[in-house]
Amino acid sequence: MTELPDRARRAFRDHDAFAPEEATDGERFVAVSTPFDATVDSKAAEGGRIEFSVTVRVPMLDEVTEDDVAPIVEEGWYETFERRVASIGGGIFGGEQEPEPSVKETTFAGDRVAAVSATFEDIDPRRGVNDAAAVVDFVEGTFVQGVIPGYDYTEPVTGILSKARQTGGSDGVEP
Template sequence: MSETDLPGRVRRAFADHGSFEPADDDGVWTSETTAFDGRVRAEPAPEGRVRFAVTVRVPILSATTADDVAEVVEEGWTETFELRVVDVGGVTRGDHEFDPTVAVDGDEIVVEFELTEINERRGVDDAGALVDFVEGTYVQGVIPGYEYTEPVAGLLSAARQQGNDGAV
């Protein structure tokens, strides 16, 4: 396919993936499979490639608990989340090196990845894998003993139900 058909190829790749819905007409897609705000911007890159900018916004720990969270716990949790989420090796199908950014923005943590791919379908798969990775990393870091609110309460409930489905 020609480079002039790149937007159509990318739209088809997102539509066929089934995890994304278009957010606007500027190449931004939202993940429909995460409780968090996962967005992917796709734009043409040199040599017929596609640049995928993946942004996932997750709440800070205290924004998801009914209980008070001590500042030292919040800071430690945030630092640990950042260390885990930047260790993204092996999550994607493509051979990518990532240098993600992680920043606290009010009551949210914003995680951003960028990848460039010649194969738009593999790029969409990898973008979806990065969104899922952030969600999984977040859930792994949930601290027992707190009463959680949405969306974390729903994620924990779903994880428990899925875990019970495989029980012997």
């Protein structure tokens, strides 16, 4: 493998969803379009292609509620989240990517998270960067789909729901 081509760095730099992570010499980019921790590691692959490795970390349900979430509820939430994320694809990609995402419960920055990872390659760096952003958006949307009514949520869930209500023109009806 060789150094990441400048055309890939430009594609990330030109995209409003990402910013370079300074300590990585332009090999890793941070998603600035989501409140979740989301990064894309990129490197040159064979045949002029670029490999994009997307990781999105979303909090486990109990981490973003004021209330305690029963273990059986969180287990069901996690299993549902995992199944929904596995269906990534279905027209969200501009290229012919067929990533097989994995979901793993882990600890990140002291919090329990579900870490979603998906890797794909593309010859067109702009399309690849757009597809990386689509993965981040898909994971965020999948997380929001799984928000269970009846709990008092904390950030970032309250911010996401508030933004969605504002965008949708809602009058502030609570979830």
